[in-house]
Amino acid sequence: MRGILAIAGSAACIAALAVHQGGEAQSATAPKARYVMDVSTDGGMMGNPMAAMMGRGGSSTRHSLRLRLGSTLAADGGAPVVDHFMPPAANLGASVRLVSPERTTGDETPGEFRRPKGRLLIFWGCGAQAGPGQPVVIDFAKVAPGQFPPGLFSASVPNERGPLPGNSRTYGDWPNAKDRKSGDRVGSILGDHRIAGNYAPEIKFALTQDFMPALAARSTPLPGGATTVSWGSIAGATGYYAWAMGGKSMGQDNADMVWWTSAGAREFGGGLSDWLSPATVSRLIGQKIVMPPSQTSCAIPQQVKEASGGMLMSFLYAYGPEQNFAYPPRPADPRAPWHPDWTAKVRYRSMTMLMPGMSAMGGAMEGRSEQDSQPGQPNKKRCKPGLGAMLGGMLGGKTC
Numbered sequence: 001m002r003g004i005l006a007i008a009g010s011a012a013c014i015a016a017l018a019v020h021q022g023g024e025a026q027s028a029t030a031p032k033a034r035y036v037m038d039v040s041t042d043g044g045m046m047g048n049p050m051a052a053m054m055g056r057g058g059s060s061t062r063h064s065l066r067l068r069l070g071s072t073l074a075a076d077g078g079a080p081v082v083d084h085f086m087p088p089a090a091n092l093g094a095s096v097r098l099v100s101p102e103r104t105t106g107d108e109t110p111g112e113f114r115r116p117k118g119r120l121l122i123f124w125g126c127g128a129q130a131g132p133g134q135p136v137v138i139d140f141a142k143v144a145p146g147q148f149p150p151g152l153f154s155a156s157v158p159n160e161r162g163p164l165p166g167n168s169r170t171y172g173d174w175p176n177a178k179d180r181k182s183g184d185r186v187g188s189i190l191g192d193h194r195i196a197g198n199y200a201p202e203i204k205f206a207l208t209q210d211f212m213p214a215l216a217a218r219s220t221p222l223p224g225g226a227t228t229v230s231w232g233s234i235a236g237a238t239g240y241y242a243w244a245m246g247g248k249s250m251g252q253d254n255a256d257m258v259w260w261t262s263a264g265a266r267e268f269g270g271g272l273s274d275w276l277s278p279a280t281v282s283r284l285i286g287q288k289i290v291m292p293p294s295q296t297s298c299a300i301p302q303q304v305k306e307a308s309g310g311m312l313m314s315f316l317y318a319y320g321p322e323q324n325f326a327y328p329p330r331p332a333d334p335r336a337p338w339h340p341d342w343t344a345k346v347r348y349r350s351m352t353m354l355m356p357g358m359s360a361m362g363g364a365m366e367g368r369s370e371q372d373s374q375p376g377q378p379n380k381k382r383c384k385p386g387l388g389a390m391l392g393g394m395l396g397g398k399t400c
Helices: 002-017 049-054 278-286 302-308 387-394
Strands: 033-044 062-071 082-085 095-098 119-124 136-139 170-174 191-197 203-207 216-221 227-231 239-247 256-261 297-300 312-327 342-354
Touching: 033 216, 062 095, 095 170, 119 302, 203 312, 203 342, 216 342, 227 312, 239 278, 239 297, 239 302, 256 302, 278 312, 302 312
Parallel strands: 033 342, 119 256
Antiparallel strands: 033 062, 062 170, 082 095, 082 191, 119 136, 191 203, 216 227, 227 297, 239 256, 239 312, 312 342
């Protein structure tokens, strides 16, 4: 079964490696190993919540990495072992070790499902007022257990996942259960990188692109109740995307949840909150789903604020460049066959989290909250900004 999954996962690679020139596809085979290095600059409350909220003292930016290796080969001589040897300036020691997660049997007992009684109100588009046909209301009490509301996500935005345990014969990643702490803060990644182990060919490449600059975003209330989110343009950004979620009486059964996206159409593709290639971003800009790199502001409509009671968590993404490596390199002649031993993809993004109604959330914190914090109020638990995780909680899964 594992071999079948590896072959199935490689099929997509074969299609991606084909280059159409002159009406013909280059003959290519899937690599033995695929490596993906996700490089993220996290700002505002994603980087340092206290620095972001107080607007003074400490950095509100962090650098983080996610490393994944998928191979069609079995481990040679025991348990799978792979190390990524980093440049000294990364401040991660000589190397970090990718760990292969234990495969589950699939017979785990699922948690008890408790049908929510609230609703989801979805809005989209930048503007002081919501467009026609909004909000679209989804009653969770009418959704089958464990299912997302039908039609909520679109297939027009791909999830560019890369290697995963399910599409690899042997797989490893970092950070992992054995090494979490080093995944939080990283120095410069410029320079030579080497990945070596017992289930993949040795991978070598040199990075000339470091972490993207931090996003400095702030929110400004507008007359009538709308809120403008604005940010400084950053070098290397290929496009921007924002979304927000909140609601009145959050955590109660009958609470209404509000979900807004900056897309110019009802588009909630899962890949939008992940990494997207420059080619995909360019296409989505043309479809008015992603904002162009020249845009530096977006208004959250008045109706979104009213429906949420003013309690919103907003996330802003700057999609970045991508570097690709392979050995042997792709032949310049499209008629020549290509049989790579490995491919490596390095993806970049910068993101920040802010609470509309609070100022200076981002890389440059200059102000204080527009409303003084109330003494005695407990700190809210940080939540990873995955759309699926948040909606999964509302549909009976784990909550943030």
